Amino acid sequence: NPNPNPRIGLIALASDFTIEKDFINVIKDRDIDFFVNRIECYNPLTSENLIKMSQKVTEVTKDILPNQKIDCVAYACTSGTIAAGYNSIEQKIKVAKPEAKVTTPSTAAIKALKKLKIQKLSIFTPYSKKLNEEVVEYFKKENFNVTSNSYFDIESDIDIGKVDQNYLYEVLSKIDLKDADALFVSCTALPVLSIIDKLEKKLNKPVLSSNQALIWDTLENIGKNNSIQGFGKLFLTN
Numbered sequence: 001n002p003n004p005n006p007r008i009g010l011i012a013l014a015s016d017f018t019i020e021k022d023f024i025n026v027i028k029d030r031d032i033d034f035f036v037n038r039i040e041c042y043n044p045l046t047s048e049n050l051i052k053m054s055q056k057v058t059e060v061t062k063d064i065l066p067n068q069k070i071d072c073v074a075y076a077c078t079s080g081t082i083a084a085g086y087n088s089i090e091q092k093i094k095v096a097k098p099e100a101k102v103t104t105p106s107t108a109a110i111k112a113l114k115k116l117k118i119q120k121l122s123i124f125t126p127y128s129k130k131l132n133e134e135v136v137e138y139f140k141k142e143n144f145n146v147t148s149n150s151y152f153d154i155e156s157d158i159d160i161g162k163v164d165q166n167y168l169y170e171v172l173s174k175i176d177l178k179d180a181d182a183l184f185v186s187c188t189a190l191p192v193l194s195i196i197d198k199l200e201k202k203l204n205k206p207v208l209s210s211n212q213a214l215i216w217d218t219l220e221n222i223g224k225n226n227s228i229q230g231f232g233k234l235f236l237t238n
Helices: 019-027 047-054 057-062 078-084 086-096 105-115 129-141 157-161 165-173 193-203 210-221
Strands: 007-013 033-039 072-075 101-103 120-125 145-151 182-185 207-209
Touching: 007 019, 007 057, 019 033, 019 193, 019 210, 033 057, 047 078, 047 086, 047 129, 057 086, 072 086, 072 210, 078 086, 078 105, 078 129, 086 101, 101 210, 105 129, 105 182, 105 207, 105 210, 120 129, 129 145, 165 193, 193 207, 193 210, 207 210
Parallel strands: 007 033, 007 072, 072 101, 120 145, 120 182, 182 207
Antiparallel strands: none
């Protein structure tokens, strides 16, 4: 390897408008090499369809620089990791890239919440009622106290990506966090990252999102996580 930069491999949903842009905004100007492949996504977003999608993880990972070492592979689907299970995703990635560390938004979110010592959580998701409940259940199983929950009830990933950022800010900035230590906004397709700073100022509490947690944990995994300004309190904790 003539280039000593650490390599990130990102698996993005075929229909995601947001994740690459978010990654690049955080890692630009840093000595990091970034490679992306996309995975076919089945709508509506249901557990069954998310598990079906995960069956292609090994081949999609293989196609990120075949036979070359990747330092960290990020699987960019929150509900998809919850549906299939982290161990299943990790196993499938390691078939293709045995040396890679593996991160996902849901596991990264747990790490991030622990890092910020957060116990009581308000959760916002864009998903259908059923998928929203599965996400809430996941955080409860991980011993977080979910103080409140709201959701958009959107069934298609492509529609989630089309949610207007100003509208999203309006909705999220009105969430009542009086009983919560923080707000977690689920889904890699939602354009949350660039409004996190503004939301934290308005809500006066930490705000975490799928992409923010995923990018933060990816950088932790490659030892490149020195403080980064502009993307919320999480990135200032190192």
